Amino acid sequence: MEEIMRMIFNGINLVKELEFSLSSQEPPESDLSNSLGSISTLFGDANERLTILLAWRNALRQQEPVRMMDMTMQTGPDLTQDYWLRCPVMRTVECIDTSRPRHRKRKKDTGGEETVLVAAVGRMEIPPDDNYTWRKYGQKEILGSTFPRAYYRCTHKKLYKCPAKKQVQRLDEDPYTFRVTYRSYTRATSSTISRSHQHMPPQQLPTYPPSLTWPKL
DNA sequence: TTCATTTGACCAAC
DNA sequence: GTTGGTCAAATGAA
Numbered sequence: 001m002e003e004i005m006r007m008i009f010n011g012i013n014l015v016k017e018l019e020f021s022l023s024s025q026e027p028p029e030s031d032l033s034n035s036l037g038s039i040s041t042l043f044g045d046a047n048e049r050l051t052i053l054l055a056w057r058n059a060l061r062q063q064e065p066v067r068m069m070d071m072t073m074q075t076g077p078d079l080t081q082d083y084w085l086r087c088p089v090m091r092t093v094e095c096i097d098t099s100r101p102r103h104r105k106r107k108k109d110t111g112g113e114e115t116v117l118v119a120a121v122g123r124m125e126i127p128p129d130d131n132y133t134w135r136k137y138g139q140k141e142i143l144g145s146t147f148p149r150a151y152y153r154c155t156h157k158k159l160y161k162c163p164a165k166k167q168v169q170r171l172d173e174d175p176y177t178f179r180v181t182y183r184s185y186t187r188a189t190s191s192t193i194s195r196s197h198q199h200m201p202p203q204q205l206p207t208y209p210p211s212l213t214w215p216k217l
Numbered sequence: 218t219t220c221a222t223t224t225g226a227c228c229a230a231c
Numbered sequence: 232g233t234t235g236g237t238c239a240a241a242t243g244a245a
Contacts (some may be wrong), residue, residue, distance in 0.1 A: 136222055138237060151236070155221090167236090 011042040120176040
């Protein structure tokens with residue numbers, strides 16, 4: 001909510017600036033267009049976030065089994081900032097030993113799994129960016145589902161041995177809602193995190209979702 | 218040239 | 232045998 005309020009106040013400031021420039025002189029049409037575009041975008045984004053937030057609160061009120069999570073509602077650092085590295089490492093993640101034989105499938109392994117419902121932004125057919133860098137590595141038609149399931153892993157899997165993965169499944173009953181499942185973290189100490197991560201300033205660590213926060217360094 | 222996506226194939230779990 | 236998760240070659244975009 002704090003982030004939304006900040007966007008609204010920024011929009012108000014832009015309106016005031018526009019008002020001032022109009023009262024003092026007639027600005028070039030290009031400047032006027034840019035200014036109106038910025039204001040429109042800012043208020044539009046704030047409105048979208050507010051819509052998602054309300055849906056999330058309604059879901060909580062109804063005590064739904066899975067949480068509607070606002071991908072952009074943050075209380076942490078400013079996520080509009082372009083992190084030089086956006087890696088979805090989870091709090092208690094244990095690094096993968098790449099020397100062991102690979103396990104392609106682990107059914108019933110629900111440890112460290114977190115599922116959220118995510119509303120698509122506007123009429124877009126993709127879920128909003130969760131501010132982490134993912135690389136798609138597969139897509140499958142799922143029995144009983146109209147839409148295919150997409151598989152993503154952390155972009156920095158090799159570099160930092162980051163094991164985080166997510167699955168994105170569009171809901172049959174609501175094509176503009178996605179079920180996003182975050183996977184592959186185990187109960188281990190943060191000391192098992194690759195030391196390569198330690199150059200990430202902790203104050204810039206993203207905080208979404210709760211179980212996806214960076215380890216304390 | 219590098220990196221991301223697509224997609225058929227592979228394989229373990231059921 | 233079927234299904235879901237992953238791999239990796241091919242392809243495309245920047």
